Amino acid sequence: NAGVTQTPKFQVLKTGQSMTLQCAQDMNHEYMSWYRQDPGMGLRLIHYSVGAGITDQGEVPNGYNVSRSTTEDFPLRLLSAAPSQTSVYFCASTPPGGNTEAFFGQGTRLTVV
């Protein structure tokens, strides 16, 4: 019963490098999302997906790309890392129906130097 799994847990990047944060869920949830968490700012939505093949932008999408080729996976790509992208990133998934609770992964702490 893994739930939402994020990898890696920690990552250090140099400015300009690219990387992909992985997110997988085994609960067959259609709705998945990515948030970044910065001190004093709560969680801010980066991108979300309502199902395979469908993605959309959230509040802070600049510098990030996503794709959703399967129900299970929702990777987040940093195209050219910048120090402003230093943050903790959380992936979440939400079950269908009336229960709208979001299940979060453990997070990826990213530092861009």
Added chain:
Amino acid sequence: GENVEQHPSTLSVQEGDSAVIKCTYSDSASNYFPWYKQELGKGPQLIIDIRSNVGEKKDQRIAVTLNKTAKHFSLHITETQPEDSAVYFCAASRGYGQNFVFGPGTRLSVLP
């Protein structure tokens, strides 16, 4: 768009006392209000939620109240214990498939 404010940003209470965290929201169409607890190094975890057709909900030591007219909702924790120490986030949503907007968080410290 929706804006969620949360107060206080930090809260210290003595073990056994009660703690109250308050949130306000701006979008009258929001109808789902969850509260999440985040422990150090972990992802947020739902502790209680309330929908707009309900004014109050209780689960053991935790309760949430909602005032739709004033657009505010509150988390109440009674008989606090050291394991209640964490960061708490409120959020608002228009419902399934709609995005959450989170408050900035409250760091609760329960002193033994």
